[in-house]
Amino acid sequence: MNSERRVNCAIPPYILEDLLESDDPEVRKAALNTLLTTARLRGARTVLAAFPGAATPGNGRRTVFDCRNGTDFAFAVLARSEDGPPSSDGAANRAFDALGKTREFFQRVFARNSIDGQGMRLDGYVHYDEKYNNAFWDGREMCFGDGDGIIFSDLTGSISVIAHELAHGVTEHTAGLVYRDQSGALNESISDVFGTLVEQWTLNQTADQADWLIGREVFTPMVQMDALRSLKAPGHAWERDPQPDHMSNYVHTSSDHGGVHSNSGIPNKAFYLTAAAIGGPAWEAPGMIWYESLKASNSETRFQEFADTTYQKAGDLYEVGGLQQQAVLGAWQQVGITVTGVPAGIAKEQGRLVDESSDAGQQDSVAAVARRVQALAGQVQELGNDVAMLKGRVTSAR
Numbered sequence: 001m002n003s004e005r006r007v008n009c010a011i012p013p014y015i016l017e018d019l020l021e022s023d024d025p026e027v028r029k030a031a032l033n034t035l036l037t038t039a040r041l042r043g044a045r046t047v048l049a050a051f052p053g054a055a056t057p058g059n060g061r062r063t064v065f066d067c068r069n070g071t072d073f074a075f076a077v078l079a080r081s082e083d084g085p086p087s088s089d090g091a092a093n094r095a096f097d098a099l100g101k102t103r104e105f106f107q108r109v110f111a112r113n114s115i116d117g118q119g120m121r122l123d124g125y126v127h128y129d130e131k132y133n134n135a136f137w138d139g140r141e142m143c144f145g146d147g148d149g150i151i152f153s154d155l156t157g158s159i160s161v162i163a164h165e166l167a168h169g170v171t172e173h174t175a176g177l178v179y180r181d182q183s184g185a186l187n188e189s190i191s192d193v194f195g196t197l198v199e200q201w202t203l204n205q206t207a208d209q210a211d212w213l214i215g216r217e218v219f220t221p222m223v224q225m226d227a228l229r230s231l232k233a234p235g236h237a238w239e240r241d242p243q244p245d246h247m248s249n250y251v252h253t254s255s256d257h258g259g260v261h262s263n264s265g266i267p268n269k270a271f272y273l274t275a276a277a278i279g280g281p282a283w284e285a286p287g288m289i290w291y292e293s294l295k296a297s298n299s300e301t302r303f304q305e306f307a308d309t310t311y312q313k314a315g316d317l318y319e320v321g322g323l324q325q326q327a328v329l330g331a332w333q334q335v336g337i338t339v340t341g342v343p344a345g346i347a348k349e350q351g352r353l354v355d356e357s358s359d360a361g362q363q364d365s366v367a368a369v370a371r372r373v374q375a376l377a378g379q380v381q382e383l384g385n386d387v388a389m390l391k392g393r394v395t396s397a398r
Ligand SMILES: [Zn+2]
Pocket: 008, 009, 010, 164, 165, 168, 188, 191
């Protein structure tokens, strides 16, 4: 295992940067505060890594601790354990339940014994820091802030976010996708896929009943954001959502580890399209294909190899040339990735399907131009943000 532990935060940096532009001074202040505390957390990760004990086998037993608004785990007190009664604290119970649902999902759907496949115990820490606007998984435990009540609500309220964070642990213990550029965006996407699947499984929703949103519950009504991300409609979870849903709009940036929270929109959309084409519960065939492909991947896997693997797995697990494999092939095609190693007969069949919908193809290209224009507008906005931030720094330095 890596000696350097990476902290996975639930709230991507671009959302906080966007909120620095809010018309509401309270929201701007809260966003700045969160950016500062997140930076402080990065500095503190060696302290977190030094915390003893949690990553030991324990049949996925859950324990929730109350940080009592501090940041030192040593002073946290027990709030709820596997054998104990429910807590009088709602946040502790919500965290406990979400850890349990995620554990149960991996056990029942994929026969996986907790995050590491070996019964790793699940420790949650609630009321981390004061009004802390984030939740994170540090490789051993899950921490939750209360939110400031201005931008963010209590972060124990979103099962898709909690499952997303824990899924980073599953990825760490399987493919170990490097958290940078395409492998990093794939790492993010895998977490979104399992994040929404845990929620859909909990609510017993089919692919067409689900809303495919990550973090619907995290924002207060004071901010104009519906959710953090949408797998069904990347780029549309909120007004200036920067996620592309096609390779032609891949975001080239050095920030956010090479746009890991943006470009995850591309494989996210491919998963959604696969699930929509297959129909029924998305955790069944689509989930199984993705899970087996994750296990067959390595730390350097990029979109193309992952797409090829999902195609291969769909054939291995179900039927070569069958509905599942066709769905996977078509889904990647629609996000601009052509699966390699497809036998000629199947590729031809797929080509025919695309030809028949040539009108839709034309509409797609108009949409692609529109998206490109939107992306350019986004870049201009980003420049504006940078200038505003720099100005802010000059002002605060005075
Ligand atoms: Zn993440």
